[in-house]
Amino acid sequence: MLPQPYGSTQALKAARFDGGFAKPRSLNLVVVFSNLVIPWCAFSVVFWALSFSLRFSHPIIAGLVVLTFVLTAGISTFAAFRWSSSERAAHWYHYFAVSMLLSVSAAGLLGSLNYRYTMEDAYTLMMDLKFYKDVDVGQMKGQQMMDAGLVDFDHGTLDLRKSLGFRDGGNTYCVAPITNGEGSLPVYDFWAVGVNCCSSTRPDFECGEYSNPKARAGLRLLSADDRPHFKLAVQSAEATFNLRAAHPLFFEWVEDPVNELTKRRSQGYQFFLFCMLAHFSLSVAGVTASIFKYAQLD
Numbered sequence: 001m002l003p004q005p006y007g008s009t010q011a012l013k014a015a016r017f018d019g020g021f022a023k024p025r026s027l028n029l030v031v032v033f034s035n036l037v038i039p040w041c042a043f044s045v046v047f048w049a050l051s052f053s054l055r056f057s058h059p060i061i062a063g064l065v066v067l068t069f070v071l072t073a074g075i076s077t078f079a080a081f082r083w084s085s086s087e088r089a090a091h092w093y094h095y096f097a098v099s100m101l102l103s104v105s106a107a108g109l110l111g112s113l114n115y116r117y118t119m120e121d122a123y124t125l126m127m128d129l130k131f132y133k134d135v136d137v138g139q140m141k142g143q144q145m146m147d148a149g150l151v152d153f154d155h156g157t158l159d160l161r162k163s164l165g166f167r168d169g170g171n172t173y174c175v176a177p178i179t180n181g182e183g184s185l186p187v188y189d190f191w192a193v194g195v196n197c198c199s200s201t202r203p204d205f206e207c208g209e210y211s212n213p214k215a216r217a218g219l220r221l222l223s224a225d226d227r228p229h230f231k232l233a234v235q236s237a238e239a240t241f242n243l244r245a246a247h248p249l250f251f252e253w254v255e256d257p258v259n260e261l262t263k264r265r266s267q268g269y270q271f272f273l274f275c276m277l278a279h280f281s282l283s284v285a286g287v288t289a290s291i292f293k294y295a296q297l298d
Helices: 007-015 030-051 051-058 058-078 089-128 227-241 259-295
Strands: 130-135 147-155 163-166 171-179 190-195 217-220 249-254
Touching: 030 051, 030 058, 030 089, 030 190, 051 058, 051 089, 051 249, 058 089, 089 147, 089 259, 147 227, 163 227, 171 227, 171 249, 217 259, 249 259
Parallel strands: 130 147, 190 249
Antiparallel strands: 147 217, 163 171, 171 190, 217 249
């Protein structure tokens, strides 16, 4: 019997069923990089499209951007589950599909929340409504300023003695008339407002920058949900203090409305950046775990 070459038995034992020999489980860095970066980019772009001025000014284009990534996530999911039956061969396809689905879904939710609660009102006040300066509440009426977004009042002050709160559904809706400091007005159409910053039993308005002597401006209230409650509070003040409000407009009392808008926009941008960094950190952790999982597959 002829001697077999050294190592041939071990080589035959290592042969795979499909006829090939076991290969080193080398890592494709392009695949790893793609699984890290592409879902993160999808998250960032969808979040941006749903959060900022593109959605406000061009909602159809924003929707098409989001739809592109939704279709990408759907196609990648479909392709992943039609891939080879080999778990090892399909590993990164499955990871990519799941990562894209989670990224696009999370971006859709977080981007919409950021737009709804931070950016939408800021864009409406800046782009759709007007900035009125040196408004004398003794001369101007609410009906003349229905398109007001930011208002700087000439000698504007709050008459806290005529403030009142209306309680409904566990919240107290607070109102205080904005005056020019020259006594009673024939019509009180301009009101500073806030929620849960007064009681409903006495005039103790503590909303916005009520204690700031330099505050003489207002940001228009845009919440359609809160407006009926503030109207009821004004009606209560009319009955209590014998006032007349023909077309009441509601404002958050501030010193510098432009600076306040800038702060609100900054909050939206900061939330966007925070979510981008958080997603990237989670992506790094997910890809790292997936690498270890891939190394254990047969």
